[in-house]
Amino acid sequence: MTLIATDIRVSLSDAPVLHGVGFRAEPGEVTAIVGPNGSGKTTLLRAMTQDLPYTGQIRLDGEDIARLPGWRLAGRRAVLPQASRIAFPFTALEIVRLGQMAAAGPAPERRASEALERVGLAGFEGRFYQELSGGEQSRVQLARVLAQVWEPVGRDGPRWLFLDEPVASLDIGHQLEVMDLLADYAARGGGVVAIMHDLNLTAIYADRVALLDAGRVAAQGTPAEVLTDATLSGAYGCPLRVNAAPAPPATFLLPHMARRPGRTRHQRGDSPCISQ
Structure with a gap:
């Protein structure tokens, strides 16, 4: 019961944006899509939610989404875009x-x-x-x-949340509230796919990470496998180091130091922090 995208290619205004991207997400997990600006994150999400034409194949719980009527998809997945104008x-x-x-x-x-x-x-x-x-x-x-998609699992299987930068406009307290909510949704059997810019929050909350760079997948796997010095530095074009937060009483503010106790599947202090 997975989300599998195979050889996804998208062009906008005749310019190729995605170059044969493969992507996989599992229900019961938070899967984060990260990468620099212009790497194709939103384009990939919009292809997977049928907001953009694409070539390749996207299967949701074993079914090709191109063959599913809109009303069925709407009952199985919900989409949060970057911005909504009312x-x-x-x-x-x-x-x-x-x-x-x-x-x-x-x-x-x-x-x-x-x-x-x-x-x-x-x-x-x-x-x-x-x-x-x-x-x-x-x-x-x-x-x-x-x-x-109120219930994470329905009669037709897991339900999915597709979110484009769900915490971008929030203060740190509300960022943690929202990420706790998404982690809880996944823990109850739903699937969560979220575009993230904050690599520290990604390290804390994501079960799987897909790193995009120039319309291609640079790395996929667990946060520990993807969020490495070499991989991140290459994708973002600047020197980055993955560290662990220092022990108290050092002054060092990171989101996972404020994490609400008892609401995570990870042990506090185990998550890496990314610093420039």
């Missing part, structure tokens, strides 16, 4: 309810409120979307995709 004055609750149009369930309004509560926005149901901060809007959109 022209009309919807409330936060109404935005979340949009996600439920693809997956009807009992007590939809209560579930939408629960989704807002999960992303730290309890009581925001009546707030207009345009009046929210950028970070609050981002979390409303996350609540929308959660409401769409």
